[in-house]
Amino acid sequence: SAVISQKPSRDICQRGTSLTIQCQVDSQVTMMFWYRQQPGQSLTLIATANQGSEATYESGFVIDKFPISRPNLTFSTLTVSNMSPEDSSIYLCSVVLLDTQYFGPGTRLTVL
Amino acid sequence: AQTVTQSQPEMSVQEAETVTLSCTYDTSESDYYLFWYKQPPSRQMILVIRQEAYKQQNATENRFSVNFQKAAKSFSLKISDSQLGDAAMYFCAYRRYGNKLVFGAGTILRVKS
Numbered sequence: 001s002a003v004i005s006q007k008p009s010r011d012i013c014q015r016g017t018s019l020t021i022q023c024q025v026d027s028q029v030t031m032m033f034w035y036r037q038q039p040g041q042s043l044t045l046i047a048t049a050n051q052g053s054e055a056t057y058e059s060g061f062v063i064d065k066f067p068i069s070r071p072n073l074t075f076s077t078l079t080v081s082n083m084s085p086e087d088s089s090i091y092l093c094s095v096v097l098l099d100t101q102y103f104g105p106g107t108r109l110t111v112l
Numbered sequence: 113a114q115t116v117t118q119s120q121p122e123m124s125v126q127e128a129e130t131v132t133l134s135c136t137y138d139t140s141e142s143d144y145y146l147f148w149y150k151q152p153p154s155r156q157m158i159l160v161i162r163q164e165a166y167k168q169q170n171a172t173e174n175r176f177s178v179n180f181q182k183a184a185k186s187f188s189l190k191i192s193d194s195q196l197g198d199a200a201m202y203f204c205a206y207r208r209y210g211n212k213l214v215f216g217a218g219t220i221l222r223v224k225s
Contacts, residue, residue, distance in 0.1 A: 001159075033212070042203060042215045043157075090155055094213075099145060101205075101213050103157035 002027050002097045004104035012110045013083055020079045021107045023093030028073035033094040034066070037106070043092065049076050083111045114139045116206050118216035125194045126224050132179075133189045133219050135204030141165075144208045146180065146187045151218075152200040160202070163187065191221075199223045 003026040013019050023032065031050055035043040046066055047055040055068040069077045080087055088111045093104045116137045125131035137146070148160040163171045163180050170178050175195075179188045191198055204216040 037155075042217050045212055048212070092157065094157075099207075099209070100159060100162055101147070101207065102159065103149075106155045106157075108155065 001100075002029070002095050002102040004093060004095065004102060006093060006104040006107050008107060009105065010108040010110075012112060014112055015084055017083055018079055018081045019083065019109060020077050021091055021093075023076045023078070023104055025074045025095050027095075027097060029095040029097060030073070031096060032070060032076045033096075033101075034068065034076075034078045035092045035094060035103075037090040037092065039089070046078070046091075080109065083109075085111045087111050114141075114206055114208070114214045116204055116214050116216040118202075118204050118219050120219045121217070122220045122222070124222045124224060125191070125198075127194055127196060129194055130190060130192045131194055131221065133191075133202050133204075133221065135187045135189070135216055137185050137187065137204070137206045137214075139185070139206065139208070141208050144206060146178075147205040147207070147213075148176070148178070148187075148189045149203045149205060150198075150200045151203065152197075157203075161189065194223050196223050196225060 005024045007022045034046040037043050045058050046061045047057045049055045049068045049070040051070045067079045090106045092106045144165045146163045150158045150160050161173045175192045177190045201218045203218045207213045
């Protein structure tokens with residue numbers, strides 16, 4: 001299995017500001033995924049991040065709002081830009097290892 | 113497009129009893145993976161069990177087992193000897209080789225002592 005860490009684990013932010021979430025994996029992986037989980041809901045894929053190329057965004061998510069970096073095979077960041085209360089969610093990073101998907105512990109974001 | 117349906121928004125089970133969570137999915141593919149994930153209040157997504165579609169034998173992990181009916185596109189999770197620590201949101205998920213994971217809406221499991 002993969003061991004995934006995320007920073008920060010939680011944050012409370014003001015409207016209009018930005019927050020960058022870090023994801024570190026203990027194995028080299030080709031693809032990393034970023035998910036959003038709104039309160040009481042299932043997980044929604046934001047984007048897939050491949051090392052050395054632009055992230056691929058799902059319908060309804062755009063790079064200006066959720067810029068992603070993937071500088072190497074074990075690390076990625078997701079930025080939530082110009083935040084509004086509707087961005088209050090849990091954000092999870094995820095990787096696939098041996099055809100199984102593993103998840104980080106999540107970042108709980110509250111926007112006031 | 114593939115879809116995953118969990119028809120039980122919430123289930124309850126008495127401690128030490130057995131409970132079954134339902135999941136159906138829709139796909140035209142023959143090779144894929146199915147998963148059950150557990151998300152306790154800590155919000156960590158924990159892999160419970162995985163099933164490869166080409167395997168006829170149902171996967172088991174200790175107290176957790178699945179009933180995989182490929183023709184019926186059904187993938188239920190049975191939890192035996194339920195414990196208080198089993199209380200969580202359970203997500204059924206589907207993944208075709210090389211593709212993204214598709215989740216169901218989730219089932220909240222409550223365990224009564």
